[in-house]
Amino acid sequence: MGFRMKITGGAEPITFDERSILKVDFDSVSAKDSNARATDYGLSVRVWGKMLYKLGGEGSDATLELAKWSQVPSEKADCYRSAEVTVVSAGQIVRQFTLPNAFVVEYSEEVDDESGVGTFYINMKQKKDENAAAKIEGGFGGE
Numbered sequence: 001m002g003f004r005m006k007i008t009g010g011a012e013p014i015t016f017d018e019r020s021i022l023k024v025d026f027d028s029v030s031a032k033d034s035n036a037r038a039t040d041y042g043l044s045v046r047v048w049g050k051m052l053y054k055l056g057g058e059g060s061d062a063t064l065e066l067a068k069w070s071q072v073p074s075e076k077a078d079c080y081r082s083a084e085v086t087v088v089s090a091g092q093i094v095r096q097f098t099l100p101n102a103f104v105v106e107y108s109e110e111v112d113d114e115s116g117v118g119t120f121y122i123n124m125k126q127k128k129d130e131n132a133a134a135k136i137e138g139g140f141g142g143e
Contacts, residue, residue: 001089005047007069007102008082014047014065019088022119023048026097026136043126043134044105045085045097051109053117063109063120070122079103083124093140100134101127125141 002018020034025046051063072079087095102124111118126134 001087003047004086004088005049006084006086007066007081008084010065010069010078012059012060012063012065014069016062018088019050020052020062021047021049024087024097026085037059040128041131043131044123045083045099045102046121046123048084048119048121051111053118054133063118064122066104066107066122067109070104072104074103080127094138096116096135096137096140098135098137099124101124101130103127 005016007014027044030041069105080101085097104124118121137143
């Protein structure tokens with residue numbers, strides 16, 4: 001099983017393939033004190049991955065672009081971007097989460113000088129008034 005992630009809506013798309021993404025959590029959270037289905041709910045996708053650096057002009061560093069996106073202030077329109085996370089198993093897409101108006105809640109990087117491996121974590125949420133535009137799809141055919 002593997003994961004892919006693509007962020008669009010900025011100057012350049014930010015893409016990650018199966019080599020980078022380690023873990024994905026999708027959350028749909030309602031108020032815990034409600035006695036009925038609440039209209040106020042939040043959608044988020046959290047992603048953990050390895051930092052695969054681009055050296056010598058090989059292209060843009062996707063984690064650097066995530067870090068830059070995490071710093072875009074709310075006054076700028078491109079703080080909201082489309083985030084698509086795809087789950088792939090045996091060459092088939094089994095699940096796809098799309099948050100068309102995602103923003104960064106939290107972003108962090110951790111680097112270990114002993115192993116030389118860096119990891120990143122990003123928590124993205126869908127803009128709440130646009131929850132209806134989010135998609136969760138599955139059952140796709142082979143690639």
